[in-house]
Amino acid sequence: MWQLYQFPLCPFSRKVRLLLGEKGIGYEPVRESPWLRRDEFLDLNPTGQVPVMVDTDRGVALIDSTVICEFFEETVDKAAMLNGTAVDRAEIRRLVVWFDSNFFRDITAPLLEERMIKRLVHRTAPDARALRDAMKAAVGHLDYIDYLLDHRTWLAGPTMSLADLAAAAQISIADYLGGIDWKSHEQAKRWYVGMKSRPSFRPLLSERMDGIPPPSDYDKLDD
Amino acid sequence: MWQLYQFPLCPFSRKVRLLLGEKGIGYEPVRESPWLRRDEFLDLNPTGQVPVMVDTDRGVALIDSTVICEFFEETVDKAAMLNGTAVDRAEIRRLVVWFDSNFFRDITAPLLEERMIKRLVHRTAPDARALRDAMKAAVGHLDYIDYLLDHRTWLAGPTMSLADLAAAAQISIADYLGGIDWKSHEQAKRWYVGMKSRPSFRPLLSERMDGIPPPSDYDKLDD
Numbered sequence: 001m002w003q004l005y006q007f008p009l010c011p012f013s014r015k016v017r018l019l020l021g022e023k024g025i026g027y028e029p030v031r032e033s034p035w036l037r038r039d040e041f042l043d044l045n046p047t048g049q050v051p052v053m054v055d056t057d058r059g060v061a062l063i064d065s066t067v068i069c070e071f072f073e074e075t076v077d078k079a080a081m082l083n084g085t086a087v088d089r090a091e092i093r094r095l096v097v098w099f100d101s102n103f104f105r106d107i108t109a110p111l112l113e114e115r116m117i118k119r120l121v122h123r124t125a126p127d128a129r130a131l132r133d134a135m136k137a138a139v140g141h142l143d144y145i146d147y148l149l150d151h152r153t154w155l156a157g158p159t160m161s162l163a164d165l166a167a168a169a170q171i172s173i174a175d176y177l178g179g180i181d182w183k184s185h186e187q188a189k190r191w192y193v194g195m196k197s198r199p200s201f202r203p204l205l206s207e208r209m210d211g212i213p214p215p216s217d218y219d220k221l222d223d
Numbered sequence: 224m225w226q227l228y229q230f231p232l233c234p235f236s237r238k239v240r241l242l243l244g245e246k247g248i249g250y251e252p253v254r255e256s257p258w259l260r261r262d263e264f265l266d267l268n269p270t271g272q273v274p275v276m277v278d279t280d281r282g283v284a285l286i287d288s289t290v291i292c293e294f295f296e297e298t299v300d301k302a303a304m305l306n307g308t309a310v311d312r313a314e315i316r317r318l319v320v321w322f323d324s325n326f327f328r329d330i331t332a333p334l335l336e337e338r339m340i341k342r343l344v345h346r347t348a349p350d351a352r353a354l355r356d357a358m359k360a361a362v363g364h365l366d367y368i369d370y371l372l373d374h375r376t377w378l379a380g381p382t383m384s385l386a387d388l389a390a391a392a393q394i395s396i397a398d399y400l401g402g403i404d405w406k407s408h409e410q411a412k413r414w415y416v417g418m419k420s421r422p423s424f425r426p427l428l429s430e431r432m433d434g435i436p437p438p439s440d441y442d443k444l445d446d
């Protein structure tokens with residue numbers, strides 16, 4: 001039985017959960033708050049980060065969202081998310097790195113710091129300027145998504161791929177934390193509404209983080 | 224013809240160059256200093272980072288060291304560096320992420336900032352405390368390498384893998400910048416001397432960055 005160590009607002013865990021959902025792989029979510037730095041969790045993963053997946057029967061631990069995704073792409077054929085030629089796969093992986101690194105660094109990470117960590121750990125108010133910078137960065141990233149969709153049906157090409165899952169995972173957390181303004185990003189919005197309506201996405205959208213309510217249109221399918 | 228955009232002290236470019244060397248893939252190195260943020264380079268890679276590999280004949284660009292390594296693993300069988308079962312491959316990839324992210328963040332990145340960027344860009348002196356912290360972090364990382372080698376011949380298992388290339392690439396830059404003290408790390412040192420003596424490593428060791436000389440034992444094979 002696979003267990004997934006995660007918390008509801010971790011974008012990397014969401015990317016993994018979307019992939020598992022698309023592939024129809026069952027797992028038990030285990031709630032882990034990495035900021036508590038639990039000794040048992042640090043023994044499992046020296047980086048102290050989620051997501052981690054553990055196969056309790058075989059004693060296998062998979063660490064890091066990209067490592068986990070590559071593992072299930074290699075072992076489960078259903079709903080392949082790294083499709084096409086080696087060059088196509090390089091483009092998919094490039095975009096996954098882009099959203100995991102740049103979108104996360106510019107938008108998701110500061111929003112999590114200001115709206116989640118400051119509330120749960122430090123019990124201080126968010127910094128208005130950091131929030132403003134993150135929301136401004138989000139406009140640039142949505143522009144880039146619009147640009148990709150000018151030429152393509154999905155972010156990396158003609159079929160849905162891990163790039164779409166990585167992007168939707170980051171955006172969904174940014175959206176939960178009030179960082180996304182869809183104004184004048186019709187194309188990106190249409191793509192994201194399509195992602196939100198997938199069965200793999202529904203369980204994520206219904207989850208809540210205690211004390212941090214999302215905006216009212218967060219889980220609406222037509223918005 | 225493959226071109227590789229890089230500069231001599233980029234650890235991610237070194238990881239790629241070690242892989243290309245092991246696989247016997249020819250390429251033309253193109254010197255790129257990402258801190259100059261050249262417009263033409265930003266058009267090629269919106270992150271502005273090296274390494275980037277370009278196939279000038281086919282008009283293909285591969286962006287990000289991990290993307291590049293996965294591409295050549297998929298397309299060139301010689302000297303496979305992601306060997307074994309899916310679980311073995313997950314362990315190799317986990318360690319690559321560990322060295323690319325944690326070793327880089329704790330050691331290589333601050334050393335590059337203090338000893339290279341401050342000299343070349345800001346023309347200021349390095350911060351002694353940041354250097355000390357990086358050297359202290361290096362001790363912890365060498366301890367981890369010793370621990371891995373207690374149980375294994377190579378970092379990820381019985382055969383040389385991308386994990387060894389990623390680790391050696393980071394260490395070689397930290398060593399060039401005077402951040403590595405091998406004292407009481409005999410096992411890690413023996414492994415690293417083995418890496419240094421590989422034909423794929425020799426061309427890297429003979430390169431110099433203008434105005435930044437390495438310590439005298441940096442390219443010695445017995446040290």
Ligand SMILES: N[C@@H](CCC(=O)N[C@@H](CS)C(=O)NCC(=O)O)C(=O)O
Pocket residue numbers: 009010011012034035047048049050051063064065066100
């Ligand atoms: N490269 C990792 C990044 C994971 C990550 O940054 N996780 C965050 C939560 S969103 C975390 O655990 N942070 C706690 C920490 O860094 O100490 C992956 O892709 O899995």
Ligand SMILES: N[C@@H](CCC(=O)N[C@@H](CS)C(=O)NCC(=O)O)C(=O)O
Pocket residue numbers: 232233234235257258270271272273274286287288289323
């Ligand atoms: N994830 C990237 C990281 C590459 C990276 O950090 N490159 C550095 C040089 S060592 C760079 O280009 N920095 C310039 C910048 O970030 O603007 C990879 O693995 O290729």
